[in-house]
Amino acid sequence: MSENIKEAIAYGVELASREEKIITVDDKHYYDDSKANLVELEPKLYPDVLELCTLDSLVDYLKSGLNNTSYQRLMVIVESPTQVSVYTEDDEKAVRTRLVSIEARIPSIQYGYYMSSTDFNVYLQSKFKDTDDRDVVLNFASALKIDNGSEIVDNGVSQTTTVKTGVANLAKAKAPNPVMLRPYRTFAEVEQPASQFVFRIDKNAEMALFNADGGKWRLDAINNVAKYLKAQLAEQENITILA
Numbered sequence: 001m002s003e004n005i006k007e008a009i010a011y012g013v014e015l016a017s018r019e020e021k022i023i024t025v026d027d028k029h030y031y032d033d034s035k036a037n038l039v040e041l042e043p044k045l046y047p048d049v050l051e052l053c054t055l056d057s058l059v060d061y062l063k064s065g066l067n068n069t070s071y072q073r074l075m076v077i078v079e080s081p082t083q084v085s086v087y088t089e090d091d092e093k094a095v096r097t098r099l100v101s102i103e104a105r106i107p108s109i110q111y112g113y114y115m116s117s118t119d120f121n122v123y124l125q126s127k128f129k130d131t132d133d134r135d136v137v138l139n140f141a142s143a144l145k146i147d148n149g150s151e152i153v154d155n156g157v158s159q160t161t162t163v164k165t166g167v168a169n170l171a172k173a174k175a176p177n178p179v180m181l182r183p184y185r186t187f188a189e190v191e192q193p194a195s196q197f198v199f200r201i202d203k204n205a206e207m208a209l210f211n212a213d214g215g216k217w218r219l220d221a222i223n224n225v226a227k228y229l230k231a232q233l234a235e236q237e238n239i240t241i242l243a
Helices: 002-017 054-066 066-072 117-127 133-143 215-233
Strands: 022-025 029-031 050-052 072-078 083-088 096-103 160-166 170-175 179-181 194-199 207-211 240-242
Touching: 022 194, 029 066, 054 066, 054 083, 054 096, 054 215, 072 215, 117 133, 133 179, 215 240
Parallel strands: 050 096, 072 240
Antiparallel strands: 022 029, 072 083, 083 096, 160 170, 179 194, 194 207
């Protein structure tokens, strides 16, 4: 008999331990979750991020109405010169879903790295937009000549060295400094931002460019992307563009 009583008491204690423990303190309710780990059987599903690489592909997607984008309030955020993301507004669970990620495909550009005249010419022509200042630097780099009888005069701001002026003529010339160049640093659909660069030559006639705009180009690029998207998506009233 006593054994039955012990079992009944133990069973009652076990049942009591399984009960939800809700404690109220100063009108705030607390739940003791140490009794169980609950897993929702049918959780809300969220889509994988759609990955794109151009602004035009993003515009086409948002205008198409695919995935009910026309019936959702969306935020397009220009996160950097090369990154744009599309988010939904918060749902009933306070979840803000990232729907689309767009990352620009741009060349890798090194600054402050000295290279030969041949490599420098290729570097300028393949990674910088064609501008007047780019042509000036290209022409100077192509005409540069340094040998045992030549020297570079450097006052810390500008450099003077020997350049070819004709088939057999040589003359002293001052290296162009600073120069305004437009490297390919953001999406192709928008204007590449211009930056000041310092052009330098070392004693081996190798050349390098040093960025000298303090990062202002990043703000210019972000604003260019946002302006482009606002123009392209002007009729999409459900979309807010932030930069």
